[in-house]
Amino acid sequence: MRLRVLGCAGGSAPGALLSCYLVDEVLAVDAGALTTALDFTAQRRVQDVLLTHGHLDHVWTLPLFLANRFGGPPVPCRIHGSSYTLETVRSHLFNDRIWPDFTEAVRESVPLVQFLPLDPGDTRPILDFEITSIPLVHAVPSQAYLVRRGRRSLMICGDTYATDPMWNAANAADDLAAVLVECSFPSRYDGLAKASLHLTPRLLALELKKLKRDVPVLVTHIKPEDHHEVVAELTALHDPRVRVLRQAEVLDV
Ligand SMILES: [Zn+2]
Ligand SMILES: [Zn+2]
Incomplete structure (x- = not known):
């Protein structure tokens, strides 16, 4: 599989x-950078x-x-997420107030947008992939x-x-190639991380004890404001599996 990192910042800042x-x-x-990182041709793929x-x-x-996607030939798009998440975006984004409700949009009898629940524990084939939530x-x-695609996950x-x-x-995934995991704040913000339910390098170190596999942890x-501090703390963990993901990088996994 080829993984393209379109965006990986935990906050908004110029260039992030x-x-x-x-x-x-x-x-x-996720859809934090579909229109800011991809040109129109790539978006339609x-x-x-x-x-x-x-x-x-x-x-x-x-x-x-x-x-x-509304110009040119119809290109349907399927949006998957938990029932809660789909209800959130349908009620609060596609509500005909913030943005039009595209859920009824049909072109040449093709529905342009479908919202398909994929709840925790579900496994479903999507395109050539097998997706488990x-x-x-x-x-x-x-x-x-x-x-998962073929024998890589x-x-x-x-x-x-x-x-x-x-x-x-x-x-449990024998074919695991890598794990992407969040680490939002420096460890001096452990309290904020606990309140907002994010990770810091200190908390991530505890999480990594649970991972019994020797695979890259990306x-x-x-948070852009504290990027250097978080990276320094991650380096100090001396866990050879850990590497910070970079915006726009492409990884073959
Ligand atoms: Zn976030
Ligand atoms: Zn969040």
């Missing part, structure tokens, strides 16, 4: 794009979008992305996705605090 990953050009995970949760930094380009611990329901984490199911699922969702 928000959480958004593209697998094999056709499957997106995306067929399915998995949402980890409904927080704005993970969904904000979705309405604009769908609007961009795993519950996380966050201020709103959030989930990780185990994305990739764990892509949404926002989370300390959790067990994701690490259990990672340990850290994402670092």
Whole structure:
């Protein structure tokens, strides 16, 4: 699988794009940078979008992305997420107030947008992938996705605090190639991380004890303001699996 990091910042700042990953050009995970990182041609190649949760930094380009597909030949898009997340974006983004409700849009008898629930514990074939959703611990329901194609799988984490199911699922995946995990704040903000249900390097170190696999752990969702401090703390963990994800990088996993 080819993973393109469209955005991996945990906050908005000049040049820092928000959480958004593209697998094999056709499957997106989160929508923090679909329209800010991809040109129109690349946007139209995306067929399915998995949402980890409904927080704005993970969904904000979705309405604009769908609007961009209305010109030219119809290109349907399927949006997957937990029932809670889909209800959130339908009620609070596509509500005919913030943005038009595209859910009824049909072109040449093709529905342009479909919202398909993928709840924690569900496994479903999507395109050539097998996708499993795993519950996380966050201020709103959030989930990780185990994305498998052929005999390779990739764990892509949404926002989370300390959790067990994701690490259990990672340990159980014999074909696991890498884990993407969030680490939002420096460790001096452990209290804020606990209150907002995110991770810091100190908390992540405890999480990594649960991972029994020798695979790359790609850290994402670092707050831009504290990026250098978080990276220094992650380096000081001396865990050879840990590496900070970089915006716009492409990884073959
Ligand atoms: Zn969040
Ligand atoms: Zn976030």
